[in-house]
Amino acid sequence: MPNPIDLRSDTVTKPTAAMRAAMAAAEVGDDVIDVDPTVDRLQRRCAELLDKEAALFVPSGTMANQIAVRLHCQPGDEFICDVESHVYNYEQGAFAQLTGVATRTIEGRCGVVNVEQFQDLIRPDNEHMVRTRMVWLENTHNRGAGRIQPYQNTADICRWAGQHGLRRHLDGARLFNAAVAGGIALHDWAQHFDTVSVCFSKGLGAPVGSALSGPRELIRLARRHRKVLGGGMRQAGIIAAGALYALEHHVDRLAEDHAHAKLLAEAIRAVEGLELQPPEIDTNMVIFRVDPALATAAQLAAALQQSGVLVLAIGPAKIRAVTHLDVTEADVRRAGEIIHQTAARYRADSTAR
Numbered sequence: 001m002p003n004p005i006d007l008r009s010d011t012v013t014k015p016t017a018a019m020r021a022a023m024a025a026a027e028v029g030d031d032v033i034d035v036d037p038t039v040d041r042l043q044r045r046c047a048e049l050l051d052k053e054a055a056l057f058v059p060s061g062t063m064a065n066q067i068a069v070r071l072h073c074q075p076g077d078e079f080i081c082d083v084e085s086h087v088y089n090y091e092q093g094a095f096a097q098l099t100g101v102a103t104r105t106i107e108g109r110c111g112v113v114n115v116e117q118f119q120d121l122i123r124p125d126n127e128h129m130v131r132t133r134m135v136w137l138e139n140t141h142n143r144g145a146g147r148i149q150p151y152q153n154t155a156d157i158c159r160w161a162g163q164h165g166l167r168r169h170l171d172g173a174r175l176f177n178a179a180v181a182g183g184i185a186l187h188d189w190a191q192h193f194d195t196v197s198v199c200f201s202k203g204l205g206a207p208v209g210s211a212l213s214g215p216r217e218l219i220r221l222a223r224r225h226r227k228v229l230g231g232g233m234r235q236a237g238i239i240a241a242g243a244l245y246a247l248e249h250h251v252d253r254l255a256e257d258h259a260h261a262k263l264l265a266e267a268i269r270a271v272e273g274l275e276l277q278p279p280e281i282d283t284n285m286v287i288f289r290v291d292p293a294l295a296t297a298a299q300l301a302a303a304l305q306q307s308g309v310l311v312l313a314i315g316p317a318k319i320r321a322v323t324h325l326d327v328t329e330a331d332v333r334r335a336g337e338i339i340h341q342t343a344a345r346y347r348a349d350s351t352a353r
């Protein structure tokens, strides 16, 4: 069988030959003792793109987020986030494990939240209660199928938070996708937040790394938190060079991934028994519901794997497919056909039963 078409995540991309060459040629130093020159360049570039005073290179998006929690909250504090957010679902509750912080969740629609949902949630200053300290947004939204948080909602929520003395963090693991698809610059999004995390290892196609950006004083403190979390990296210029290459060459091309996701969604829309959730595609992710009369999500994903298409079952009846640098338009069309054929086979079986 030819190589499978891997749509499980945009994290599966492998560095291109040109990216590897840039990494091999990177100038390096000890970034824990003092500074690695390539890491330094990457950090400056991130700060510039997001129009923040400083940025810190870290090994993962999870670490960037958890450092943000520690910058803004102390044990006994609470932050407010969407119930489907990455920080709440996919980071082992590290805010509680590592920092003694609680969360208050609100229910977005595919990650879209509005200021009214936050307004009554600030707890009174009372020794029985945790202290409400921070508002947390995610853009694009992972479990929301790559939805872009509407700009006005973002501005309204962050203005309200600022007026009430709450810190604001943006989990912008895929903020580049939002910027390219929506035509709103990174720094326009970032201006509403105290800190912003971004990932290089998702759609940008670098092998490793994320950055946390914000005011210089906070980022200096972030460096301490990175060290205690085990994220001090020595000749990290090797991987920072991959991220720098990605910033230079892989941002505008995200538009191709978005076009491919729309193509895939069109194919899925035409399949009886599969339903896009949400029906609109904002960026590079497609999530669809599988009619339980047909199969479970796990069964359909296993059958697709047999036919050379890898997707992720993210719920009993939910499947996610993500487009990225390593899938072509032809791959996506082929994946659409295979999904169609496989679902048709299940439908024939369920009718025969």
Ligand SMILES: *Cc1c(COP(=O)(O)O)cnc(C)c1O
Residues within 6 Å of the ligand: 059, 060, 061, 062, 063, 065, 086, 087, 138, 140, 141, 142, 171, 173, 174, 199, 201, 202, 210
């Ligand atoms: C991937 C992702 C992260 C970070 O993930 P790591 O695997 O730790 O790099 C954070 N937030 C969102 C929304 C993500 O999709």
